[in-house]
Amino acid sequence: MEKMSIHPTLLQRKIVHIDMDCFYAAVEVRDNPSLKGKPVIVGGQPGSRGVVATCSYEARKFGIHSAMSSSQAYKRCPSAIFIKPNSEKYRAVSSQIRDVFKRYTDVIEPLSLDEAFLDVTEHQLYGTEIAKRIRSEVFSDTELTCSAGVGPNKLIAKIASDMNKPNGITVVPPHKAKVFMEHLSLRKIPGVGSVTEKKLNSLGFKLCKEIWPIHISELERKLGKRMAGWLYDRSRGIDERPVRTERIRKSLSAERTFSEDLNDLDKIQEEIRKISVRVSEQLVKKDLKGKTITLKIKYSDFEQITRCISIERKTNDVDELFEVSYQLLLKTEVGARSVRLLGIGVSSFGDSEVTDSSITFSNGVQQVLF
Numbered sequence: 087m088e089k090m091s092i093h094p095t096l097l098q099r100k101i102v103h104i105d106m107d108c109f110y111a112a113v114e115v116r117d118n119p120s121l122k123g124k125p126v127i128v129g130g131q132p133g134s135r136g137v138v139a140t141c142s143y144e145a146r147k148f149g150i151h152s153a154m155s156s157s158q159a160y161k162r163c164p165s166a167i168f169i170k171p172n173s174e175k176y177r178a179v180s181s182q183i184r185d186v187f188k189r190y191t192d193v194i195e196p197l198s199l200d201e202a203f204l205d206v207t208e209h210q211l212y213g214t215e216i217a218k219r220i221r222s223e224v225f226s227d228t229e230l231t232c233s234a235g236v237g238p239n240k241l242i243a244k245i246a247s248d249m250n251k252p253n254g255i256t257v258v259p260p261h262k263a264k265v266f267m268e269h270l271s272l273r274k275i276p277g278v279g280s281v282t283e284k285k286l287n288s289l290g291f292k293l294c295k296e297i298w299p300i301h302i303s304e305l306e307r308k309l310g311k312r313m314a315g316w317l318y319d320r321s322r323g324i325d326e327r328p329v330r331t332e333r334i335r336k337s338l339s340a341e342r343t344f345s346e347d348l349n350d351l352d353k354i355q356e357e358i359r360k361i362s363v364r365v366s367e368q369l370v371k372k373d374l375k376g377k378t379i380t381l382k383i384k385y386s387d388f389e390q391i392t393r394c395i396s397i398e399r400k401t402n403d404v405d406e407l408f409e410v411s412y413q414l415l416l417k418t419e420v421g422a423r424s425v426r427l428l429g430i431g432v433s434s435f436g437d438s439e440v441t442d443s444s445i446t447f448s449n450g451v452q453q454v455l456f
């Protein structure tokens with residue numbers, strides 16, 4: 087007798103991905119209308135070690151993008167207006183947006199302050215209608231625009247939200263998923279970065295559909311088991327990951343291993359600064375502040391030590407992280423011994439720690455309205 091089983095994809099879900107349009111820059115322009123139509127860059131000042139956090143579409147025309155160094159951005163567009171990020175303000179707006187989402191579902195997975203997945207499977211309205219309402223309510227509550235993608239899973243919803251940016255919506259109903267993926271460049275799959283893209287291109291793969299005829303065993307030979315299975319599914323628009331409500335994050339850290347061991351204190355200080363910037367950016371992005379700062383050092387002989395301290399008030403400020411880490415550094419043998427790895431971690435997030443660790447799976451429902 088034939089075995090009866092329901093393939094998970096038959097439990098059709100409705101997933102919405104919402105992404106604010108150049109969020110930080112849009113907030114700044116909203117609050118200072120004289121910036122309208124100008125290249126606005128939120129991030130570090132040119133000449134500093136800072137990077138571009140977000141920039142307006144006018145700045146993007148100059149080839150400026152987030153994570154680019156501010157100095158390079160300045161070279162591309164000297165007339166750009168650089169604004170220091172105001173994380174308090176962005177957090178406040180982010181929570182307004184979250185309030186709009188909550189009117190439609192509790193199954194919300196924020197990816198950053200300005201981006202989230204919503205599982206609206208259980209809602210009686212069409213996913214399309216929900217996305218439309220969210221967009222208009224976000225606009226009326228914040229005067230800011232966002233883009234939305236609606237699809238049967240996170241992969242498709244996320245790719246879709248990027249297709250009609252800014253201020254647009256793209257809906258991919260389940261029966262259109264295949265056509266949607268077909269001519270899509272593999273680079274559009276979140277998780278395929280420039281390194282993976284190069285590798286795939288060198289194997290002759292540019293589009294999702296070019297993966298389809300390749301047998302999984304051949305893909306495994308070419309890409310390794312993990313990557314092959316992942317790409318096999320993603321290229322076909324398959325993604326069973328549930329929308330996860332927030333998880334507990336206990337610490338956040340960044341570290342660097344150097345190609346050559348470091349002796350020079352100035353150089354080490356410079357590296358501490360760079361790592362502080364990275365940690366601070368991640369904390370701001372994830373809306374976290376911590377009280378405990380940990381410095382990790384691996385000496386050239388591989389001995390590893392950590393030094394940590396708890397400060398009075400929670401922070402995610404780059405200068406404070408740097409100062410504290412540098413003070414910790416002075417309590418080590420750095421200078422006398424050379425260093426092969428440096429790392430900085432922040433923990434004790436306290437109140438901002440999110441305690442809901444549940445993973446929410448949406449139930450499969452019979453009738454799904456797209």
Ligand SMILES: [Mg+2]
Pocket residue numbers: 105106107108109200201
């Ligand atoms: Mg965004």
